[in-house]
Amino acid sequence: MRLLIRPEPYPDESLESYLLRLSQENGFERYTLLSGAIRDSLLVQDHEASGAFPLELARVNVFHAQRSSGLRVRALQLFAQLTDLDPACLLQLSLMHSGLHFGSGHACVHRAGVDTPLGFIRTGPIPVCPACLRESAYIRQHWHYSPYLACHQHGSQLLHLCPSCGEALDYQHSESFTHCRCGFDLRTAITQPASAEAQQLSTLICGARFESTNPLLSSEHPSLMFGALYWYWLRNKRADAGQPEFGTLTMAIDYFSAWPANFHHELQQMAQKALQTQTRLLNHTAFREVFGSVLTDCRQLPTRDSHRNFILRGLLDYLTELVCANPKTRVANLADIQLSAIEAAALLGTSVEQVFRLLQDGYLTPAHRRIHGGLKPHEPLFHLRHVIECRQAHRSTFNDAYHPYLPAW
Numbered sequence: 137m138r139l140l141i142r143p144e145p146y147p148d149e150s151l152e153s154y155l156l157r158l159s160q161e162n163g164f165e166r167y168t169l170l171s172g173a174i175r176d177s178l179l180v181q182d183h184e185a186s187g188a189f190p191l192e193l194a195r196v197n198v199f200h201a202q203r204s205s206g207l208r209v210r211a212l213q214l215f216a217q218l219t220d221l222d223p224a225c226l227l228q229l230s231l232m233h234s235g236l237h238f239g240s241g242h243a244c245v246h247r248a249g250v251d252t253p254l255g256f257i258r259t260g261p262i263p264v265c266p267a268c269l270r271e272s273a274y275i276r277q278h279w280h281y282s283p284y285l286a287c288h289q290h291g292s293q294l295l296h297l298c299p300s301c302g303e304a305l306d307y308q309h310s311e312s313f314t315h316c317r318c319g320f321d322l323r324t325a326i327t328q329p330a331s332a333e334a335q336q337l338s339t340l341i342c343g344a345r346f347e348s349t350n351p352l353l354s355s356e357h358p359s360l361m362f363g364a365l366y367w368y369w370l371r372n373k374r375a376d377a378g379q380p381e382f383g384t385l386t387m388a389i390d391y392f393s394a395w396p397a398n399f400h401h402e403l404q405q406m407a408q409k410a411l412q413t414q415t416r417l418l419n420h421t422a423f424r425e426v427f428g429s430v431l432t433d434c435r436q437l438p439t440r441d442s443h444r445n446f447i448l449r450g451l452l453d454y455l456t457e458l459v460c461a462n463p464k465t466r467v468a469n470l471a472d473i474q475l476s477a478i479e480a481a482a483l484l485g486t487s488v489e490q491v492f493r494l495l496q497d498g499y500l501t502p503a504h505r506r507i508h509g510g511l512k513p514h515e516p517l518f519h520l521r522h523v524i525e526c527r528q529a530h531r532s533t534f535n536d537a538y539h540p541y542l543p544a545w
Contacts, residue, residue, distance in 0.1 A: 138218070139220075141158075142158070142220060146274055148342075149275065149276065150229065150275050150277045150279075152196060152275070152307075153274045153313070154229055155167065155170075155226075156311060158170070167311055168191050168192070174189065175191065178214055178218075181214060182210065182211075182214060184210075185210040186211070187204075189212075189215070193308045193309075194308040194309065198231060198232050199231040199232060199254070199257070205233055209230075212226040212227055213227065228248070230247065231245040231252075232245060232247065233245065234251045236359075237436060237438070238438055239363075239370065239432065239433040239436065240432045244362075250343075250358045250362070251359040251363075252281065253363075255366065256281055256283055257280060257281065258280050260304070261296065261304035261305055261306040262279055263294035263295055263305060264294065264322060265287040265292065265295065265327070267287065267290040267327075268289065269314055279294065281341055282382045283338075283365055283382055284338045284342075285334040285337060285383070286330030286335050286337075286338045287338070288338040294327070295322065295325050295327055299325050300319075300320035301316060303316060303318065305322070333386040333390070336353075336389055337385060337386055337389060340353070340389075343358050349393075350389065351392055352365070352389060352392040352395075360439070360446075362438075363436075364388075364392070364446070367437055368388045369382065369384065369385055370433065372384050372387075396453065399447075399451075399454075400450070400453075403427065403430070407426060410427075410470075418472050419472035419474070419519065421474065422476075422516040423516070425473075426470070430451065431482050431483070434451055435481075440482070440485055441485070452483065452527075456524055456528070459520065459525070462521075472520065474503050474520070475517065475520055476515055476517060476518075477517055478513045480523045483524065484526065484527050484530075495511075500523065500526055501518070501522050502518065503519050
Protein backbone atom coordinates (compact mmCIF):
# COMPACT_ATOMS: atom_id res chain seq x y z
CA MET A 137 0.00 0.00 0.00
CA ARG A 138 1.28 3.46 -0.92
CA LEU A 139 -0.32 6.86 -0.35
CA LEU A 140 0.10 9.28 -3.25
CA ILE A 141 -0.02 12.44 -1.15
CA ARG A 142 2.38 12.59 1.79
CA PRO A 143 2.32 16.03 3.46
CA GLU A 144 5.13 17.06 5.74
CA PRO A 145 4.19 17.25 9.43
CA TYR A 146 4.49 20.57 11.22
CA PRO A 147 7.06 20.56 14.07
CA ASP A 148 4.40 21.42 16.67
CA GLU A 149 1.67 19.19 15.21
CA SER A 150 0.05 16.39 17.18
CA LEU A 151 0.25 12.83 15.91
CA GLU A 152 -3.53 12.58 15.65
CA SER A 153 -3.68 15.78 13.62
CA TYR A 154 -1.08 14.58 11.13
CA LEU A 155 -2.72 11.19 10.62
CA LEU A 156 -6.06 12.90 10.06
CA ARG A 157 -4.50 15.23 7.48
CA LEU A 158 -2.88 12.24 5.81
CA SER A 159 -6.27 10.57 5.60
CA GLN A 160 -8.13 13.59 4.28
CA GLU A 161 -5.56 14.66 1.68
CA ASN A 162 -5.56 11.16 0.22
CA GLY A 163 -9.32 11.18 -0.24
CA PHE A 164 -10.47 8.91 2.59
CA GLU A 165 -13.96 9.84 3.72
CA ARG A 166 -13.26 8.75 7.30
CA TYR A 167 -10.04 8.10 9.18
CA THR A 168 -11.22 4.58 10.04
CA LEU A 169 -11.05 3.72 6.33
CA LEU A 170 -7.35 4.61 6.27
CA SER A 171 -6.59 2.90 9.58
CA GLY A 172 -8.44 -0.21 8.43
CA ALA A 173 -6.39 -0.33 5.23
CA ILE A 174 -3.20 0.17 7.20
CA ARG A 175 -4.14 -2.62 9.60
CA ASP A 176 -4.81 -4.98 6.68
CA SER A 177 -1.38 -4.15 5.23
CA LEU A 178 0.29 -4.70 8.60
CA LEU A 179 -1.51 -8.01 9.00
CA VAL A 180 0.35 -9.39 5.97
CA GLN A 181 3.71 -8.04 7.12
CA ASP A 182 3.51 -8.37 10.92
CA HIS A 183 0.34 -9.73 12.52
CA GLU A 184 1.50 -8.79 16.05
CA ALA A 185 1.96 -5.14 15.12
CA SER A 186 -1.34 -5.20 13.27
CA GLY A 187 -3.21 -6.14 16.43
CA ALA A 188 -1.58 -3.25 18.32
CA PHE A 189 -2.70 -0.63 15.81
CA PRO A 190 -6.10 0.81 16.80
CA LEU A 191 -8.70 1.93 14.29
CA GLU A 192 -9.86 4.92 16.38
CA LEU A 193 -7.94 8.17 15.95
CA ALA A 194 -8.30 9.05 19.65
CA ARG A 195 -6.51 5.81 20.67
CA VAL A 196 -3.64 5.79 18.17
CA ASN A 197 -1.01 7.59 20.28
CA VAL A 198 1.60 5.37 21.92
CA PHE A 199 0.88 6.44 25.51
CA HIS A 200 -2.64 4.96 25.25
CA ALA A 201 -1.12 1.49 24.92
CA GLN A 202 0.08 -0.26 28.07
CA ARG A 203 1.63 -3.69 27.72
CA SER A 204 1.52 -3.47 23.93
CA SER A 205 3.26 -0.07 23.69
CA GLY A 206 6.32 -1.68 22.11
CA LEU A 207 4.12 -3.23 19.43
CA ARG A 208 2.41 0.15 18.92
CA VAL A 209 5.84 1.66 18.23
CA ARG A 210 6.57 -1.10 15.72
CA ALA A 211 3.19 -0.57 14.07
CA LEU A 212 3.82 3.17 13.63
CA GLN A 213 7.26 2.49 12.18
CA LEU A 214 5.76 0.05 9.67
CA PHE A 215 2.97 2.55 8.95
CA ALA A 216 5.61 5.16 8.08
CA GLN A 217 7.40 2.70 5.78
CA LEU A 218 4.17 1.76 4.03
CA THR A 219 3.59 5.42 3.22
CA ASP A 220 7.22 6.11 2.20
CA LEU A 221 7.78 8.34 5.23
CA ASP A 222 10.86 8.38 7.40
CA PRO A 223 10.45 5.44 9.84
CA ALA A 224 10.98 7.81 12.78
CA CYS A 225 8.59 10.46 11.47
CA LEU A 226 5.47 9.30 13.30
CA LEU A 227 7.37 8.44 16.49
CA GLN A 228 8.71 11.99 16.67
CA LEU A 229 5.12 13.23 16.82
CA SER A 230 4.03 10.64 19.39
CA LEU A 231 3.59 10.93 23.12
CA MET A 232 5.61 8.00 24.45
CA HIS A 233 5.65 6.36 27.86
CA SER A 234 8.47 7.72 30.01
CA GLY A 235 10.56 5.80 32.50
CA LEU A 236 10.51 8.81 34.83
CA HIS A 237 7.85 9.68 37.38
CA PHE A 238 6.86 12.90 39.08
CA GLY A 239 6.63 13.00 42.87
CA SER A 240 4.94 9.98 44.42
CA GLY A 241 4.80 7.76 41.35
CA HIS A 242 2.84 10.02 38.96
CA ALA A 243 3.42 8.75 35.43
CA CYS A 244 4.59 10.99 32.62
CA VAL A 245 4.88 10.95 28.84
CA HIS A 246 7.76 11.93 26.59
CA ARG A 247 7.97 13.90 23.36
CA ALA A 248 10.86 15.77 21.76
CA GLY A 249 13.10 15.43 24.81
CA VAL A 250 10.49 16.75 27.26
CA ASP A 251 8.78 14.75 30.02
CA THR A 252 5.23 15.91 30.76
CA PRO A 253 2.96 14.66 33.58
CA LEU A 254 0.32 12.30 32.23
CA GLY A 255 -2.22 14.20 34.34
CA PHE A 256 -1.59 17.27 32.15
CA ILE A 257 -2.63 15.52 28.92
CA ARG A 258 -6.12 16.25 27.63
CA THR A 259 -7.74 12.95 26.72
CA GLY A 260 -11.22 14.34 26.04
CA PRO A 261 -12.26 17.46 24.11
CA ILE A 262 -9.41 19.54 22.63
CA PRO A 263 -9.81 23.35 22.51
CA VAL A 264 -8.56 25.35 19.54
CA CYS A 265 -7.44 28.86 18.64
CA PRO A 266 -9.53 30.22 15.73
CA ALA A 267 -6.76 32.65 14.74
CA CYS A 268 -4.22 29.81 14.49
CA LEU A 269 -6.65 27.76 12.39
CA ARG A 270 -7.07 30.70 10.02
CA GLU A 271 -3.31 30.71 9.51
CA SER A 272 -2.85 26.92 9.18
CA ALA A 273 -5.53 24.26 9.56
CA TYR A 274 -3.94 21.70 11.86
CA ILE A 275 -3.95 20.91 15.60
CA ARG A 276 -1.01 22.08 17.68
CA GLN A 277 0.41 19.62 20.20
CA HIS A 278 0.34 22.20 23.00
CA TRP A 279 -3.47 22.39 22.67
CA HIS A 280 -3.44 18.86 24.11
CA TYR A 281 -1.82 20.13 27.36
CA SER A 282 -4.25 21.13 30.11
CA PRO A 283 -2.09 23.98 31.52
CA TYR A 284 -2.12 25.61 28.06
CA LEU A 285 -5.00 27.99 28.71
CA ALA A 286 -4.50 30.75 26.13
CA CYS A 287 -2.92 31.18 22.71
CA HIS A 288 0.54 32.53 23.37
CA GLN A 289 0.78 33.89 19.81
CA HIS A 290 -2.51 35.77 19.59
CA GLY A 291 -3.15 36.50 23.29
CA SER A 292 -6.68 35.11 23.20
CA GLN A 293 -8.52 32.48 25.18
CA LEU A 294 -8.83 29.04 23.62
CA LEU A 295 -12.19 28.04 22.21
CA HIS A 296 -13.60 25.07 24.13
CA LEU A 297 -17.25 25.09 23.00
CA CYS A 298 -18.85 25.65 19.64
CA PRO A 299 -20.41 29.17 19.63
CA SER A 300 -23.33 27.84 17.55
CA CYS A 301 -24.45 24.60 19.23
CA GLY A 302 -22.48 24.72 22.51
CA GLU A 303 -20.91 21.28 21.98
CA ALA A 304 -17.40 20.63 23.32
CA LEU A 305 -14.86 20.68 20.49
CA ASP A 306 -13.06 17.43 19.75
CA TYR A 307 -11.44 17.10 16.35
CA GLN A 308 -10.58 13.45 17.05
CA HIS A 309 -14.29 12.55 16.85
CA SER A 310 -15.58 15.20 14.45
CA GLU A 311 -12.54 14.59 12.16
CA SER A 312 -12.52 18.25 11.19
CA PHE A 313 -10.00 20.92 12.16
CA THR A 314 -12.00 23.95 11.07
CA HIS A 315 -15.67 23.01 11.58
CA CYS A 316 -17.87 21.79 14.40
CA ARG A 317 -20.09 18.80 13.75
CA CYS A 318 -23.02 21.22 13.47
CA GLY A 319 -21.29 22.87 10.49
CA PHE A 320 -20.12 26.05 12.21
CA ASP A 321 -16.79 27.37 10.86
CA LEU A 322 -14.53 27.68 13.91
CA ARG A 323 -12.22 30.07 12.09
CA THR A 324 -14.93 32.75 12.25
CA ALA A 325 -15.35 32.45 16.01
CA ILE A 326 -14.54 35.47 18.18
CA THR A 327 -12.59 34.79 21.37
CA GLN A 328 -11.92 36.98 24.38
CA PRO A 329 -8.47 38.33 25.31
CA ALA A 330 -6.69 36.14 27.84
CA SER A 331 -5.24 37.35 31.12
CA ALA A 332 -1.55 38.19 31.27
CA GLU A 333 -0.99 35.28 33.68
CA ALA A 334 -2.62 32.78 31.32
CA GLN A 335 -0.58 34.07 28.39
CA GLN A 336 2.69 33.85 30.30
CA LEU A 337 1.88 30.36 31.55
CA SER A 338 1.03 29.18 28.02
CA THR A 339 4.27 30.70 26.73
CA LEU A 340 6.14 28.63 29.33
CA ILE A 341 4.32 25.49 28.21
CA CYS A 342 5.62 26.08 24.68
CA GLY A 343 9.23 26.12 25.86
CA ALA A 344 9.97 29.81 26.38
CA ARG A 345 12.35 30.80 29.17
CA PHE A 346 12.84 34.14 30.92
CA GLU A 347 15.70 35.87 32.65
CA SER A 348 14.15 36.06 36.09
CA THR A 349 14.69 35.34 39.77
CA ASN A 350 11.47 33.34 39.62
CA PRO A 351 12.71 29.71 39.45
CA LEU A 352 9.66 28.62 37.45
CA LEU A 353 10.26 31.19 34.71
CA SER A 354 14.00 30.49 34.56
CA SER A 355 13.84 26.67 34.66
CA GLU A 356 16.71 25.32 32.58
CA HIS A 357 14.59 22.58 30.99
CA PRO A 358 10.86 22.26 30.18
CA SER A 359 10.65 18.97 32.13
CA LEU A 360 11.69 20.79 35.31
CA MET A 361 9.07 23.47 34.65
CA PHE A 362 6.37 20.82 34.14
CA GLY A 363 7.46 19.08 37.35
CA ALA A 364 7.18 22.28 39.39
CA LEU A 365 3.80 23.11 37.85
CA TYR A 366 2.47 19.63 38.57
CA TRP A 367 3.67 19.83 42.19
CA TYR A 368 1.91 23.18 42.57
CA TRP A 369 -1.29 21.89 40.96
CA LEU A 370 -1.47 18.81 43.17
CA ARG A 371 -1.16 21.02 46.26
CA ASN A 372 -3.63 23.68 45.13
CA LYS A 373 -6.12 22.11 42.73
CA ARG A 374 -9.71 23.07 43.34
CA ALA A 375 -12.79 20.90 43.20
CA ASP A 376 -15.26 23.80 42.95
CA ALA A 377 -17.84 23.29 40.23
CA GLY A 378 -17.40 26.85 38.98
CA GLN A 379 -13.60 26.72 38.94
CA PRO A 380 -11.87 25.37 35.82
CA GLU A 381 -9.89 22.29 36.76
CA PHE A 382 -6.54 23.82 35.79
CA GLY A 383 -7.49 27.48 36.24
CA THR A 384 -5.60 27.63 39.53
CA LEU A 385 -2.33 27.22 37.59
CA THR A 386 -2.55 30.86 36.49
CA MET A 387 -1.50 31.75 40.05
CA ALA A 388 1.58 29.50 39.95
CA ILE A 389 3.90 32.14 38.49
CA ASP A 390 3.00 34.61 41.24
CA TYR A 391 3.45 31.88 43.87
CA PHE A 392 6.96 30.99 42.73
CA SER A 393 7.97 34.66 42.52
CA ALA A 394 8.17 34.63 46.34
CA TRP A 395 10.06 31.34 46.50
CA PRO A 396 11.19 29.91 48.89
CA ALA A 397 9.90 32.27 51.62
CA ASN A 398 6.25 31.38 51.02
CA PHE A 399 7.00 27.64 50.98
CA HIS A 400 8.99 27.89 54.22
CA HIS A 401 6.11 29.81 55.78
CA GLU A 402 3.69 27.01 54.83
CA LEU A 403 6.03 24.43 56.35
CA GLN A 404 6.34 26.49 59.52
CA GLN A 405 2.55 26.66 59.82
CA MET A 406 2.35 22.88 59.45
CA ALA A 407 4.97 22.45 62.16
CA GLN A 408 3.16 24.82 64.53
CA LYS A 409 -0.15 23.04 63.96
CA ALA A 410 1.50 19.69 64.71
CA LEU A 411 2.91 21.07 67.98
CA GLN A 412 -0.51 22.32 69.03
CA THR A 413 -2.29 19.05 68.26
CA GLN A 414 0.38 16.47 69.10
CA THR A 415 -0.82 13.43 71.03
CA ARG A 416 2.53 11.66 71.42
CA LEU A 417 6.16 12.53 71.99
CA LEU A 418 7.83 14.07 68.94
CA ASN A 419 10.50 11.38 68.82
CA HIS A 420 7.66 8.88 68.29
CA THR A 421 5.91 11.02 65.67
CA ALA A 422 6.22 10.25 61.97
CA PHE A 423 7.40 12.95 59.57
CA ARG A 424 4.21 12.43 57.58
CA GLU A 425 2.05 13.30 60.60
CA VAL A 426 3.70 16.74 60.72
CA PHE A 427 4.43 17.65 57.10
CA GLY A 428 2.19 15.25 55.20
CA SER A 429 3.48 13.91 51.90
CA VAL A 430 5.50 17.03 51.05
CA LEU A 431 8.80 15.14 50.95
CA THR A 432 7.72 12.25 48.76
CA ASP A 433 5.78 14.65 46.51
CA CYS A 434 8.85 16.71 45.64
CA ARG A 435 11.60 14.09 45.67
CA GLN A 436 11.52 13.70 41.86
CA LEU A 437 10.24 16.56 39.70
CA PRO A 438 11.45 14.81 37.55
CA THR A 439 15.01 14.74 38.91
CA ARG A 440 16.30 13.96 42.41
CA ASP A 441 19.21 16.35 41.94
CA SER A 442 18.57 19.08 44.52
CA HIS A 443 20.65 21.53 42.47
CA ARG A 444 18.12 21.30 39.64
CA ASN A 445 14.98 20.38 41.61
CA PHE A 446 14.51 23.74 43.31
CA ILE A 447 11.44 22.54 45.26
CA LEU A 448 13.40 19.71 46.87
CA ARG A 449 16.24 22.14 47.54
CA GLY A 450 13.83 24.53 49.27
CA LEU A 451 12.60 21.71 51.49
CA LEU A 452 16.15 20.57 52.28
CA ASP A 453 17.11 24.11 53.28
CA TYR A 454 14.12 24.36 55.61
CA LEU A 455 14.72 20.98 57.27
CA THR A 456 18.44 21.70 57.69
CA GLU A 457 17.62 24.99 59.40
CA LEU A 458 14.98 23.21 61.51
CA VAL A 459 17.58 20.77 62.81
CA CYS A 460 20.06 23.58 63.51
CA ALA A 461 17.39 25.56 65.39
CA ASN A 462 16.43 22.52 67.51
CA PRO A 463 19.61 21.00 68.98
CA LYS A 464 19.51 17.69 70.78
CA THR A 465 18.07 17.95 74.30
CA ARG A 466 16.58 15.61 76.87
CA VAL A 467 13.13 16.67 75.71
CA ALA A 468 12.29 15.61 72.15
CA ASN A 469 11.70 18.39 69.64
CA LEU A 470 10.76 18.72 65.97
CA ALA A 471 14.21 17.62 64.81
CA ASP A 472 13.51 14.20 66.36
CA ILE A 473 10.49 13.25 64.25
CA GLN A 474 10.83 9.98 62.36
CA LEU A 475 11.47 9.39 58.68
CA SER A 476 10.81 6.27 56.63
CA ALA A 477 13.56 4.76 54.49
CA ILE A 478 11.92 6.25 51.39
CA GLU A 479 11.88 9.73 52.94
CA ALA A 480 15.46 9.33 54.13
CA ALA A 481 16.52 8.30 50.62
CA ALA A 482 14.88 11.45 49.23
CA LEU A 483 16.78 13.68 51.66
CA LEU A 484 20.07 11.88 51.05
CA GLY A 485 19.64 11.82 47.27
CA THR A 486 20.17 8.07 47.08
CA SER A 487 18.28 4.79 46.91
CA VAL A 488 16.41 2.89 49.63
CA GLU A 489 18.99 0.09 49.30
CA GLN A 490 21.76 2.58 50.10
CA VAL A 491 19.82 3.79 53.14
CA PHE A 492 19.63 0.23 54.45
CA ARG A 493 23.38 -0.13 53.80
CA LEU A 494 24.00 3.02 55.85
CA LEU A 495 21.89 1.55 58.64
CA GLN A 496 23.65 -1.81 58.55
CA ASP A 497 27.14 -0.25 58.56
CA GLY A 498 26.32 2.13 61.41
CA TYR A 499 26.24 5.43 59.53
CA LEU A 500 22.56 5.85 60.41
CA THR A 501 21.05 5.08 63.79
CA PRO A 502 17.58 3.51 63.91
CA ALA A 503 14.89 5.23 65.94
CA HIS A 504 13.92 1.86 67.48
CA ARG A 505 16.25 -0.52 69.26
CA ARG A 506 14.34 -3.51 68.01
CA ILE A 507 12.95 -3.83 64.54
CA HIS A 508 10.24 -6.48 64.26
CA GLY A 509 9.27 -8.07 60.96
CA GLY A 510 12.26 -6.85 58.96
CA LEU A 511 12.99 -3.49 57.35
CA LYS A 512 10.02 -1.88 55.61
CA PRO A 513 10.61 1.15 53.36
CA HIS A 514 7.36 2.93 54.29
CA GLU A 515 7.57 2.63 58.09
CA PRO A 516 9.20 5.32 60.31
CA LEU A 517 12.75 4.22 61.02
CA PHE A 518 15.13 7.19 61.41
CA HIS A 519 15.15 10.47 63.28
CA LEU A 520 15.19 13.55 61.04
CA ARG A 521 18.20 14.87 62.94
CA HIS A 522 20.36 11.83 62.11
CA VAL A 523 19.48 11.88 58.42
CA ILE A 524 20.26 15.60 58.02
CA GLU A 525 23.54 15.16 59.90
CA CYS A 526 24.42 12.20 57.68
CA ARG A 527 23.76 14.32 54.59
CA GLN A 528 25.96 17.12 55.91
CA ALA A 529 28.75 14.69 56.81
CA HIS A 530 28.70 13.08 53.35
CA ARG A 531 28.35 16.14 51.20
CA SER A 532 27.80 15.00 47.63
CA THR A 533 29.14 16.39 44.40
CA PHE A 534 27.35 18.99 42.28
CA ASN A 535 25.22 16.34 40.61
CA ASP A 536 23.60 14.46 43.49
CA ALA A 537 20.69 12.97 41.57
CA TYR A 538 21.93 9.61 42.82
CA HIS A 539 24.64 9.56 45.43
CA PRO A 540 26.10 6.11 46.32
CA TYR A 541 27.32 6.60 49.87
CA LEU A 542 28.67 3.05 50.10
CA PRO A 543 29.87 0.64 47.39
CA ALA A 544 27.68 -2.25 46.33
CA TRP A 545 27.97 -5.54 48.16
